[in-house]
Amino acid sequence: MSAPDRIDVVSGRSAIAGIGETVYGKNLGRSELDLACEAIVAACADAGFPVQEVDGIVSYHIEQVSEEAIVHALGLENCSFMARTTSGGGGAASVVGLAAVAVASGQAESVIAFRARNRSKGASYGGDPNQGGRPWEKAGRAVSGGNQWHHPFGVASPTHEMALIARRHMALFGTTAEQFGTQSVAQRFHASHNPRAIMRTPITLDDWHNARMIADPIRLVDCSLENDGATAILVTTPERARDLPQPPVTVLAQAMGAGPIHVALADYFRTSSSFDERDFAGRHIARQLFARAGCTPADVDVAAIFDHFTMAVPLSLEQYGFCGLGEGGPMIESGATRWPDGALPVNTHGGSNGEGFIHGANHVPEAVRQIRGTSTCQVAGAEVALVTGAISDPAGAVLLGRG
Amino acid sequence: MHPDLPRPAPGPVEAPFWEWCRRHELRLQRCSDCGTFRFHPRPRCHACTSAAADWTPVAGTGTVASYTVLYPPVLPAFADRVPYNAVVVQLDEGPFMVSNLLGVDNEDLEVGMRVAVTFVDVDDEYALPQFRPVGAEAA
Ligand SMILES: [Zn+2]
Numbered sequence A: 001m002s003a004p005d006r007i008d009v010v011s012g013r014s015a016i017a018g019i020g021e022t023v024y025g026k027n028l029g030r031s032e033l034d035l036a037c038e039a040i041v042a043a044c045a046d047a048g049f050p051v052q053e054v055d056g057i058v059s060y061h062i063e064q065v066s067e068e069a070i071v072h073a074l075g076l077e078n079c080s081f082m083a084r085t086t087s088g089g090g091g092a093a094s095v096v097g098l099a100a101v102a103v104a105s106g107q108a109e110s111v112i113a114f115r116a117r118n119r120s121k122g123a124s125y126g127g128d129p130n131q132g133g134r135p136w137e138k139a140g141r142a143v144s145g146g147n148q149w150h151h152p153f154g155v156a157s158p159t160h161e162m163a164l165i166a167r168r169h170m171a172l173f174g175t176t177a178e179q180f181g182t183q184s185v186a187q188r189f190h191a192s193h194n195p196r197a198i199m200r201t202p203i204t205l206d207d208w209h210n211a212r213m214i215a216d217p218i219r220l221v222d223c224s225l226e227n228d229g230a231t232a233i234l235v236t237t238p239e240r241a242r243d244l245p246q247p248p249v250t251v252l253a254q255a256m257g258a259g260p261i262h263v264a265l266a267d268y269f270r271t272s273s274s275f276d277e278r279d280f281a282g283r284h285i286a287r288q289l290f291a292r293a294g295c296t297p298a299d300v301d302v303a304a305i306f307d308h309f310t311m312a313v314p315l316s317l318e319q320y321g322f323c324g325l326g327e328g329g330p331m332i333e334s335g336a337t338r339w340p341d342g343a344l345p346v347n348t349h350g351g352s353n354g355e356g357f358i359h360g361a362n363h364v365p366e367a368v369r370q371i372r373g374t375s376t377c378q379v380a381g382a383e384v385a386l387v388t389g390a391i392s393d394p395a396g397a398v399l400l401g402r403g
Numbered sequence B: 001m002h003p004d005l006p007r008p009a010p011g012p013v014e015a016p017f018w019e020w021c022r023r024h025e026l027r028l029q030r031c032s033d034c035g036t037f038r039f040h041p042r043p044r045c046h047a048c049t050s051a052a053a054d055w056t057p058v059a060g061t062g063t064v065a066s067y068t069v070l071y072p073p074v075l076p077a078f079a080d081r082v083p084y085n086a087v088v089v090q091l092d093e094g095p096f097m098v099s100n101l102l103g104v105d106n107e108d109l110e111v112g113m114r115v116a117v118t119f120v121d122v123d124d125e126y127a128l129p130q131f132r133p134v135g136a137e138a139a
Helices: A032-047 A067-074 A088-104 A145-149 A158-173 A177-191 A205-210 A238-242 A281-293 A312-319 A328-333 A363-372 B015-022 B076-081
Strands: A015-021 A056-060 A081-085 A111-118 A213-215 A228-236 A249-257 A302-304 A384-388 A395-402 B027-031 B053-057 B061-070 B084-091 B096-099 B114-123 B126-133
Touching: A015 A032, A015 A238, A015 A363, A032 A067, A032 A111, A032 A228, A056 A067, A056 A088, A081 A088, A088 A111, A088 A228, A088 A249, A088 A363, A088 A384, A088 A395, A158 A177, A158 A213, A158 A312, A158 B061, A158 B084, A177 A205, A177 A312, A177 A328, A213 B061, A228 A363, A249 A281, A249 A363, A281 A312, A281 A384, A281 A395, A302 A363, A312 A328, A363 A384, A363 A395, B015 B027, B015 B053, B015 B126, B096 B126
Parallel strands: A056 A081, A056 A111, A302 A384
Antiparallel strands: A015 A228, A015 A249, A111 A228, A249 A395, A384 A395, B027 B053, B061 B084, B061 B114, B084 B096, B114 B126
8 A cells, every 4th residue: 555645735844843851660659640640840940931921732542631720720721622542542642643743734733642651550549540550450250341351361461462462573583582672771871871861771581581471472571661651742833832942853754554453352363373564553554654755764763662561572573664574683692683783772761661651652752852952862963753643543743853 | 271361352344253163163154146265254355345255164274374382471361381383374265364273382383284173172162263283293
């Protein structure tokens, strides 16, 4: 399928003017609304932008803070665009894409994209399954919907589902668990430079070997952290961004897509017995994304790849076209994803096993810092950054570049 | 049985699958128009969008497409079973199912193993479709 020949009014027609993050940490003891407000106010402060001129709010699947709550808490009297995008961590980058669509199409001028999380292990905050602790442990004794096809077999958490994908990839392509471990080590090295990171002590491949197995082949240090925090991004018009203090970071393109394989565990491998291009959403997204931006994967200087588990990185590298199918593991093993010497440093903030897990939303500020030239693992001369959502979900991605 | 052992609470589209399992028969929806099997149960055929489907017996044999061995954290009802396996089985008719493989040591699990369904009665109302190795790999 080729990219449709339509007039693209979105690519290059919005810019990120501000980024805001709370502290990321375990059991912060604060509500998600409180965390969201802090991140939003911080994003506006970073941009030198009056909070009350925000006129759009976007979020993604399973966000527990309502648009209404934000409007009331921050006194936003001019809100004219509110929307959410799918799906789980798949929306981590496309939430910025959604903001870009709103701004570029003139439905709003200055849109906040945000994620707030209160998900520390054992946290008791909130009544929703997605608040406080592990949602799969709250599914109960009577399981309906998709859960009925795997909970009765003791398969419940995202770790379990991704372990099944990882093993399939290993069997088909010879990918090794150590290659996932190599990405884990690289990200923890990146995190050791980042004062915001929860895990600032670097690890070795030996440490990875000695880490406890969670779901073979996924070890503890391959997993995203369970923590609290919030992230917010301010997207505005290129014209307005140019008048603000930070160097504008242009949204070069956004794209969304869904493949036949996604979160419903029982539906894995529905239409194919291999990881061909139909399987995950990434390849479909990438085709549109690079066509819209007028560039190729070779033009990308740095990537922030959704990494609920490190095994998502090689799959994403393949699906987004940085290497061939089955070559993601060897690419990591070669050091390509490790800063500063790798050709494509990935998750230079330390990623979800190093900096923290805000359901992928914290990858966006890192890509912005890379384009601004202010990362703690700065890629020299970075001009184009890729941010992706979860490879296993209906998802999206954005390409960011200099204004 | 652990008091918190998860039990299916199927909706109307899904209930026949579990009712056939209770009778120790593996049946899947098969499109009445184009013949495509589907699992898990859904209201429409993903190949042709037809709503017409028959609950059709399948052979119950297949191949291990993937596996994992699970350690804590797991659901509390499974805590005393760790480490235990989970598999994705591709049935010979095409669809894939998540299940467990019985009678195999964790270190002997392999992608490509031939397996056949076996029904384990959880109680009078509910049987779980699990698998055992067949042929040369049988324990
Ligand atoms: Zn059909």
